[in-house]
Amino acid sequence: MSSTEVHYFDTMKLSVVSLRRKCRVLCHQRGFFFFVLLLGMVVTLKFLTDSEGPEVQEQNPCIISKEQRRYLYPLLSTVSNLLTQMSITHFLCYDSLWGAVQESGPLPWDAHGHLCALNEKVSAHDEADLLRAFRRQGLALEYSSAEGEYIIRNSSAVTEKWELPTVRIVLFEEDDRVHMLRRVGWRRRVLPPDCDAHPSLQCFPPKLVAAPLPLRPFGPLSLPAPREDMDLLKFHYPETWWRPLQPQC
Structure with missing residues (x-):
């Protein structure tokens, strides 16, 4: 092979090596460019998500806004005070009782209040008197x-932003045949007094709500509790009482 050919091949080798180096540098530069671009997109997306946080939270049925809470507490306080004035035994129960135990207030996803009351105390008042007492406080x-x-x-x-809070008062009365408190309502009155055979009666022993009832913290309020x-939660949630209540949303 002549010296000219040797020189030509050496030149070709150098060109190939140089081209590989350039390709390698270019690939690294492009890779770094795409990395920076991707990082910028992630940061931008996080900024947009954070900036829209309150709106997203309002749409999330498992998150109750502070504004919504400000509607619940006065409503629950007024209802409890009215019941106390009328000597109607009432107490936290169901989800609100779970909230009192678990959160010292409402469950994070629960917009409503839940109380139970003794029907014999409610029945001592005329229905029209009850309606008037609540209407005077601006309540339906x-x-x-x-x-x-x-x-x-x-x-x-x-408001059109979310569902307005309500307070549910579930009535119980003692059945002398089984010496248990059972939930009232015509759907249950047709059932025989067998608490074990009919879980819908939601029976529990009267001693759990014997007066005087203790008070439990519930957010800024102190409310009667069993x-x-x-x-009581064992009777309310016989299948799941041993674990914290989970959101249904």
Whole structure:
């Protein structure tokens, strides 16, 4: 092979090596460019998500806004005070009792209040008197005879952002045949007094709500509660009482 050919091949080798180096440098530069571009997109997306946080939270049914809470507490306080004035035994129960045990207030996803009351104390008052007492406080009172519960809401509050809070008062009365408190309502009155065979009666022993009832913190309020919180929750949630209540949303 002539010296000219040798020189030519050496030149070609150098060109190939140089081209590989340039390609390698270019690939690194492009890779770094795409990395920076991707990082910028992630930062921008996080900024947009954070800036829209309150709106997203308002749309999330598992997150109750502070504004919504400000509607619940006065409503629950007024209802409890009215019941106390009328000597109606009432206490935290169901989800609100779980909230008192778990959060010392409402569950994070629960917009409503839940109380139970003794029907014999409610029945001592004329229905018209009950309606007038709540209306004087600007509250609407609705009774479901099938479920044996009152639903109470603020009659003047209006908003389109979310569902307005309500307070449900579930009525219980003692059945002398089984010496247990059972939920009222015509759907359950047709059932025989067998608490074990009919879980829908939601029976529990009267001693759990014997007067005087203790008070439990519930957010900024102090509300009557059963004597043994977990014992009542065992009757409310017989299949799941041993673990914290989970959101249904």
